[in-house]
Amino acid sequence: MKRLAIPLLALTLIALSSGTAATWSSSGGADALVVKKSRLQAFRSCGELLSHVKGHATRLAGPWGIAGEAAQGRPAIGATPAAPGRAAGTAGVDYSTTNVQEAGVDEPDIVKSDGARLFAVAGTNLHSVDVRTGRPRLLGSLPLRDGWGHELLLHGDRLLVLSRGQAVEPLPVGARTSIAPLPSGTILTEVDVSDPAAIRVVRTLTFDGTYVSARLVGTSVRVVAASSAYRGLEFVAPTQPGTQGSRAAAEKNRAVVASSRLANWLPSYVVRQARSRKTTKRALVQCRDVRRPATFSGLGMLTVLTIDLDQGLQPVDSDSVLTDGQIVYASPSSLYVATQRWADRPVPGDPAVERQGITTALHKFDTSLRTRTEYRASGEVSGFLVNQWALSEHRGVLRVASTDTPVWWTPSPRQESESFVTVLEERSGKLVAVGRVGDLGRGERIYATRFIGDVGYVVTFRQTDPLYTVDLSDPARPRVLGELKILGYSSYLHPVDGDLLLGVGQDATEQGQVLGTQLSLFDISDLRRPARLHRRTIGPGASEAEYDHHAFLYWPSASLAVLPVQAVASSDGGVGQWLGGVIGFRIGRDRGIVELGRVTHGAGSSSSPIRRSLVVRNALYTVSELGVKSSDLGTLADLGWAPFR
Numbered sequence: 001m002k003r004l005a006i007p008l009l010a011l012t013l014i015a016l017s018s019g020t021a022a023t024w025s026s027s028g029g030a031d032a033l034v035v036k037k038s039r040l041q042a043f044r045s046c047g048e049l050l051s052h053v054k055g056h057a058t059r060l061a062g063p064w065g066i067a068g069e070a071a072q073g074r075p076a077i078g079a080t081p082a083a084p085g086r087a088a089g090t091a092g093v094d095y096s097t098t099n100v101q102e103a104g105v106d107e108p109d110i111v112k113s114d115g116a117r118l119f120a121v122a123g124t125n126l127h128s129v130d131v132r133t134g135r136p137r138l139l140g141s142l143p144l145r146d147g148w149g150h151e152l153l154l155h156g157d158r159l160l161v162l163s164r165g166q167a168v169e170p171l172p173v174g175a176r177t178s179i180a181p182l183p184s185g186t187i188l189t190e191v192d193v194s195d196p197a198a199i200r201v202v203r204t205l206t207f208d209g210t211y212v213s214a215r216l217v218g219t220s221v222r223v224v225a226a227s228s229a230y231r232g233l234e235f236v237a238p239t240q241p242g243t244q245g246s247r248a249a250a251e252k253n254r255a256v257v258a259s260s261r262l263a264n265w266l267p268s269y270v271v272r273q274a275r276s277r278k279t280t281k282r283a284l285v286q287c288r289d290v291r292r293p294a295t296f297s298g299l300g301m302l303t304v305l306t307i308d309l310d311q312g313l314q315p316v317d318s319d320s321v322l323t324d325g326q327i328v329y330a331s332p333s334s335l336y337v338a339t340q341r342w343a344d345r346p347v348p349g350d351p352a353v354e355r356q357g358i359t360t361a362l363h364k365f366d367t368s369l370r371t372r373t374e375y376r377a378s379g380e381v382s383g384f385l386v387n388q389w390a391l392s393e394h395r396g397v398l399r400v401a402s403t404d405t406p407v408w409w410t411p412s413p414r415q416e417s418e419s420f421v422t423v424l425e426e427r428s429g430k431l432v433a434v435g436r437v438g439d440l441g442r443g444e445r446i447y448a449t450r451f452i453g454d455v456g457y458v459v460t461f462r463q464t465d466p467l468y469t470v471d472l473s474d475p476a477r478p479r480v481l482g483e484l485k486i487l488g489y490s491s492y493l494h495p496v497d498g499d500l501l502l503g504v505g506q507d508a509t510e511q512g513q514v515l516g517t518q519l520s521l522f523d524i525s526d527l528r529r530p531a532r533l534h535r536r537t538i539g540p541g542a543s544e545a546e547y548d549h550h551a552f553l554y555w556p557s558a559s560l561a562v563l564p565v566q567a568v569a570s571s572d573g574g575v576g577q578w579l580g581g582v583i584g585f586r587i588g589r590d591r592g593i594v595e596l597g598r599v600t601h602g603a604g605s606s607s608s609p610i611r612r613s614l615v616v617r618n619a620l621y622t623v624s625e626l627g628v629k630s631s632d633l634g635t636l637a638d639l640g641w642a643p644f645r
Contacts (some may be wrong), residue, residue, distance in 0.1 A: 002241070002565045004235075004322075009219065009335055009501065017375065021232075024321065024563065033344060035597055037428035038535035039294070039377070039378065039428075039430055040291035040293055040294075040321060040363075040429075041258065041291060041292055041293060041294060041373060042288060042290070042291050042380055043287050043288060043289070043290050043291075043292070044288070045126070045287060046262055046287035049262070049265070049266075049287045049290060050262050050265065052134050052292065052322075053122070053299055053322075054257055054258065054260060054283070055264045055488055055520070055588065056299065057257045057260075057299055058258065058295055058627070060299075061235075061250060061252050061254040061256075061257050061261055062246075062249075062253065062542055063237065063238050063246040063249035063253070063420050064235070064238075064248045064249070064253075065235035065253060066235070066253075066299065066573070069140065082614055083308060086137060088611050092440050092617070093113035094115075094557075094616075094617060094630075095114075095244055095614065095615060095616040095617070096113075096553060096555060097111060097112075097614075098550055098618075099465065099547075099549050099550055099551075099552050099553060099554070100548075101278050101330065101350055101388060102327070102330065102331055103332075104215070104332045105175065105215050105217055105330050105331065105332055107153060107213075107214075107215060107550070108151035108153050108162055108214050108216075108417065109151060109215075109548075109550045109602055109612070110150070110151060110152065110612065110623075111152070111611070111614065111623050112153070112154040112159070113131065113154075113246045113614055114153045115131075115616055116130070116131065116132050116135070117129065117130065117131065117139075117193070117196050118131045118194075118614070118616075118628065119152060119154065119159055119193065120153060120450045120612075120623050120628065121144070121150045121151070121161075121558055122148075122623075122624075122625045122626075122644050123625060123626075124143060124144050124148075124520050125141050125142065125144060125425075125644065126141065126149075126150070126152075126159075126161065126191070126199065126414065127140070127141045127142075127644050128140045128141070128145055128193060128196040128197070129628050129642055130196070131616045131619075131621055131628075131630070132216075132454070132616075134616075134617065134618065134619045134630055134639055134640065134642030135630055135639055136621060136627075136628040136629070136630050136640055136641070136642035137642055138204060138627070138642045138643070138644065139196045139197045139626075140198060140199050142191065142196045142199050142200070142201070143184075144161065144163065144189070144598075145297035146163065146187050146204075146206075147161060147163025147164055147165050147185075147187040147213075147346055148163065148164055149636045150162070150163045151163075151166040151214075153214065153216045153419070154193075154463075155216065155309040156179050156191060156309075157192060157193055158191070158193070158301075158309050158312070158409075158422055159190075159191040159192075159193045159199075159594050160189070160190060160191070160221060160307075161188070161189040161191060162186070162187075162189060162211055162223065162315075163183025163186070163187040163211070163407070164185075164186060164187075164189055164210065164211050164538075165186060165187060165206070165210075167374040169272045169347055169644040173613070177475030179438050180384075184208055185207065185209070185210075186206070186209055186210060186211040186225050187204060187205070187206050188205040188206075188223065188313060189201055189203075189204045189311040189586070190202040190204070190306075190312055190331070190398055194328065195322070196343065196418050200274070200378065201274040201313070202255070202270060202273075202274055202275050202312065202313070203272060203313050204271070204272050204274070204313075205269060205270075205271050205313050205315075206228075206270045206271075206272070207225070207254075207267060207268065207269035207270070207284050208227045208231060208267035208268055208284065209223075209225040209226055209227030209284075209301075209303065210225060210227070210271070210328065211223070211323055211397075212224045212225055212226055212328055213328035213388075214328075214574065215328070215330040215335060215367075216309075217332055217367065217372060217433050218322070218373070218552070219239075219308055219310045219370065220306060220307070220308055220370050220640070221305055221306070221308075221309060222304055222305070222308075222330070222335050222365075222373060223304070223305040223307065223308040223309075224302070224303070224304055224325060224335075224337055225302075225305070226300060226301070226303075226324050226325055227284075227300065227301055227303070227496075231263075231264055231265075231267070231544040231633050232262055232263070232264050233254055233256050233257070234254050234256065235253045236249050236253060236256075238342065239638065241400070242314070242472050251425055262287075263283075263297070264283060265282050266287070266290075266301075267283075267284040267285065267301065267303075267492075268281060268282065268283050268398075268399070269282060269283075269434075270282045271313070273560065274375045277600070278302065278637055279624060283305060283321045284303070284318070285301070285318055287371055287468065288363075289318060289319065289320055289377060290320045290322060290388070291319075291320065291322070291450060292321070292322040292323075292454050293321075293322070293361075295380065298322065298323060298324060298336045299322070299324060300322065300323065300340070301321070301322055301323075302318075302321045302322075302323050302324060302325045302337060302363070303319065304318070304335065304365055304373050305318050305319060305338070306318065306367075306371065306372065306373045307620065308370060308371050316371040316372070317371060317372050317373050317376050318373075319365060319374070320333075320401060321363060321375070323339050323340065323361065323363075324339055325337040325339050326338060326522060326566065327339060327340070327385055327387065327388055327390075327391070328342050328388060329391035329392075329393075330367065331393040331458065333366070333367060333368040334364055334365065334366060334367060334368075334376075334393055335364075335365045336362055336363065336364050336365070336387055336391055336393075336398065337362070337363045337365075337375070337434070338360050338362055338391065339360065339361040339362075339363070340360045340384055340385065343397060349577075351623060351630055356380075356549065357384070358383065358384070358404075359376060359380045359381065359382050360380060360381055360382075360383065360384060360385055360402060361376075361379070361380045361400070361600050362375045362381065362400070362424070362431055363375070363378050364376045364378070364398070364431060364629050376426060377406055377426045377429050377430050377431045378429075378430065378431060378432070379424050379430060379432065380431075381400050381402050381420070381422045381424070381430025381433070382402060382404055382420065383402035383403050383405070383419070383420065384402060384403055384404075384405070384450065385400070385401070385402055386401075386403070386445075386446045386447065386448070389396070389448065389449045389450060389451075389549075390402065390446070390449050391404060391497045392451030392456075394451065394454070394472075394605075396425070396426075396455065396474045397423050397424065397425050397434070398423070398424045398425075398431065399421060399422070399423055399424075399456060399472055399478075399618075400421070400422045400424065400457065401419065401421050401446055401449040401458055402418070402420055402446070402552070403417055403418070403419045403420075403445040403446045403460075403518050404417055404418050404419070405417040405418075416440060416442050416443045417442070417443060417444060417445055418438055418440065418441070418442060419437055419438070419441045419444070419445065419446050419458065419460055420437065420438040420440065420441035421437050421440070421456055421470050421478055422435070422436040423435040423436065423472065423475040423478055425475065427615055433473050434476050435474070435475050435476040435477055435478050436478065437470060437479055437480060440458055440460060440468055440480070441458075441460025441461075441462075441466055441468075443462055444457065444460040444461055444462040445460060445462070445473055445528040446458060446460055447459045447460065447461045447488050447489045447490065447491050447505070448489070448493050448503070448505070449493075450493040450494075451472070452474050452495055454470065454473040455469060455470065455471065455524075455527060456468075456469075456470035456472055456478075456525070457469060457470070457493055457501065458470060459489055459490050459491075459503070460492070461488075461489035461508075461512075466483050466484065466485050467483070467484040467485075467486070467490070467503075467522065467528040467530055468480055468482070468483050469481045469482040469483075469524065469528075469530055481527045481528050482526075482527055482528045482529055482530050483530075484522070484530045484531065484532065485533055487507065487508050487509070487510065488505060488506050488507040488508040488514070488515075488518050488520075488593070489505045489506060490503025490505035490520060491506070491507065491546045491547065492504040492505070492545055492546060493503045493547075493553060494552060494554055494561075495559070496554060496556070496559070496587050497556075497559065497588065497589065499523065499524055499525035500522065500523060500524065500533075500587070500589060501519040501521075501522040502519065502520070502521055502522075502554070502561060502587060503518075503519065503521075503522060504517075504518075504519060504542070504545050504546055504552065504563065505517075505520070505546060506542075507535075507537050509568040515537070515540065515544045516537060516538060516539045516540040517537070517538040517539070517540050517541055517542055517546070517563075517565055517567060518535060518537050518538070518543075519532050519533045519535065519536040519538075519561075519585065519593050520532050520534070520537065520561070520611075521534040521535070521587065521589075521592065523589070532591035533592070535593070536585065536593040536595075538563075538565055538583065538594075539567040540567060540568050541565060541566045541567025541610040542565075542566060542567075543563050543564055543565050544564045544609075544611065545564060550612065550614060552562050552612065553612075553613040553614065553615070554587075555615050555629075555633075558586075558589050558633060558634075559586050559588055560584055560585070560586060560587070560596065560633070561584070561587050562582050562583070562584050562586070562620065563582060563583050563615040564580075564581070564582050564609065564610050564611065564612075564613070565580070565581065565582065565583055566580040566609055580600070580607055580609035580610065580620055581598055581599050581600035581601065581607075581609075581610050581622075582599050582610045582613055583595060583597075583598050584596040584597050584598070584599075584600065584620070584636050596635070596636055597635060597637070598633075598636065599620070599622050599629060599631050599636055599638075601622065601626045601627065602624075602626055602631060603623040606644060608624040608625045608626040609624060609625075609626045610622045610623065611623055611624055611625075612621050614635065618632070619632065619633055619639060620631045620632075620633050620636065621633065625644070625645060626643060627641060627642050627644045628641070628642045628645035629642075629643075
């Protein structure tokens with residue numbers, strides 16, 4: 001898209017774009033491949049854009065507003081990781097960074113460090129902590145007055161705080177009608193941390209739309225957001241019961257749509273300078289910078305905003321698509337946004353008719369240039385994705401793991417679920433499926449996925465946990481090599497020590513009833529015969545690492561895995577009260593999974609769950625809402641404590 005000289009960003013969520021897709025028969029035969037048209041089309045003028053949205057909105061207008069547009073996509077919960085160790089920061093200091101999916105692609109999190117300073121969000125405050133000596137010391141704090149769900153990205157002396165504004169509560173899946181959605185917003189705050197004892201806000205960018213996720217490569221940040229449609233339109237509801245009242249309300253709502261202006265459909269933004277308090281308000285995106293799928297996909301807008309942190313908060317590029325998005329994955333040179341239907345959108349001409357065959361659309365953007373993001377292609381796969389780990393780009397192709405039923409699905413004898421791994425390749429503006437293997441986990445759904453080089457690891461679960469190894473060396477002929485069935489499941493997989501894979505998840509009975517957090521160490525040296533070498537159960541409870549990989553730490557030089565846990569039993573089988581903290585484990589083929597020690601913040605009712613762990617030199621730092629504690633890396637004995645005030 002064109003470069004921008006003014007801040008922009010936005011999106012709106014609403015529908016699913018139709019993409020180039022390749023579908024096979026359930027047998028997975030390539031002869032059943034069907035390719036659908038999915039190249040996005042740009043609007044040639046504002047008039048064309050307004051005519052498009054008003055035409056579809058009029059057909060969908062009903063007695064309660066816009067039919068079908070309330071079933072918004074639910075936010076997703078939460079490849080080879082960047083090896084913790086030296087990174088851009090304090091020279092000569094070994095320290096861990098955020099546990100991310102792809103090396104060189106940083107992800108937003110509640111804690112960031114450069115080996116000398118640690119920045120953490122606790123509640124509505126941002127704190128800076130000195131971590132140079134092994135004993136943490138609080139340097140400064142900054143209230144985050146607006147928004148919630150704050151996340152951080154750090155580059156040099158600039159910290160970017162990404163916050164969500166007012167939340168949008170979606171109606172239940174399958175909802176047919178709605179009044180206008182509640183307003184939502186996203187706040188980007190640029191913070192100068194050159195003096196960690198006096199951190200200060202430089203400027204903020206507030207825009208219409210819900211923050212989805214972001215990625216940082218070098219100095220370039222790509223922010224993905226989705227803005228709700230038809231802002232400022234006042235729809236009515238029936239004032240009297242019966243058909244006549246509904247008919248009258250629908251007519252009024254169609255009139256509201258007919259009188260709408262471009263400003264009701266395009267999001268806007270406001271930039272505020274912290275010192276001068278000067279504000280600037282403009283449209284977030286220009287009409288010619290908006291694309292749409294060939295098939296109607298809703299009235300919202302998905303936007304990828306590009307910011308160069310060397311230039312501050314000023315956006316340098318923006319790309320928008322008339323669709324929504326829930327899952328973001330990025331490689332060093334590409335960014336993908338997945339659009340999932342949690343309930344099929346109605347046919348525009350007849351809102352009472354449901355579409356069949358739920359799919360996930362995928363949109364690819366080229367991010368190889370520092371100050372430019374370029375839309376490349378779209379496609380789709382059948383079913384749903386569990387999270388960002390279901391996507392992986394390798395040697396120019398995209399691998400996608402999906403299940404043909406949603407996460408809340410309850411199996412029935414008449415309809416068995418099935419999972420797939422699909423390989424897609426960019427061809428002339430389309431993501432074309434070139435290979436697929438199916439029949440994974442019949443009657444189950446995917447709980448965890450990890451792609452490492454030419455191999456995919458897929459965990460499905462209902463009562464037992466099959467771990468599949470998938471050979472992806474030939475994109476056109478992916479094939480299952482091995483399968484291991486065990487009780488319980490892993491919801492996060494992490495490679496350790498070459499040919500070992502550590503799984504974090506839940507133990508379970510033969511009937512599939514979960515029993516508590518479990519670690520499993522798998523031998524993947526023979527992909528045809530994966531084996532579980534060791535397991536460690538921690539007792540009733542759960543770990544944040546099961547659904548958020550940022551909470552997990554693995555420090556290779558010490559073979560140390562650190563896991564936040566909230567449980568109520570000791571790992572030795574004794575009865576006790578474990579309100580929350582982290583457990584450190586030494587991991588190895590021969591030693592197995594050996595507990596090194598535990599760290600807690602506070603005691604009893606005054607304790608606080610530990611959210612993140614990181615290593616700086618020879619100390620382990622743990623972060624909670626209460627403060628930062630340092631522990632000896634070899635024993636986990638306490639070294640120091642810095643409370644947040």
